[in-house]
Amino acid sequence: MQKHRIYSMSFASVYPHYVAKAEKKGRKKAEVDDIICWLTGYDHQGLNAQIKNNTDFETFFAEAPQLNPARALIKGVVCGVRVEDVEEPLMREIRYLDKLIDELAKGKAMEKILRQ
Template identity: 65%
Template sequence: MDNSRVYKMSFASVYPHYITKAERKGRTKAEVDEIIFWLTGYNKETLQKHIEEKTNFESFFDQAPQLNPNVSKITGVICGYRVEEIEDRLMQKVRYLDKLIDELAKGKAMEKILRK
């Protein structure tokens, strides 16, 4: 499968959709941001910088300070694929984020989403 289209998409173009998905289900932008911070190691300022610069997904994850050591605890199906079985590491990171936002929208507690 050619994932280059996804990799070249700007994170800023997808970020509002994450927020909309969460807010439709009564969750908040702050919770979306907390998930992104947990997964990538970014903080409010560095996340905002990537949004303003329209960083693509490939660079967004390549420049992440530190992928959370508990990402291996993220399991399940997103977009028809088991996240733990995705071999392409970059696509796996993108799907990790999709999965966490999906769990947020489904009403899961933040403690469980952040694998605490």
């Protein structure tokens, strides 16, 4: 089975789109970073290193220090796909991230986004 093309895409090439989506709705880059760190376990320095190194999505998630166990609480639809129904593990992680950024852009409180 052929891998989805997003797996080999650089996380750094998509990251500015996450930030732009959030900022367009009045949210901050720091909130995007906090969400990514919460989901993956990267600290801000580690996240910046992954961006600087042009790490692809597959490696970005494979090297994540500690995927947050609460991510299983992320439910809903993003890009017409129900995230909890995505069977392929890496694609599910990417969809979790997409869903969290969508929630941020829709004005949801950080406490709710981070499932606290």
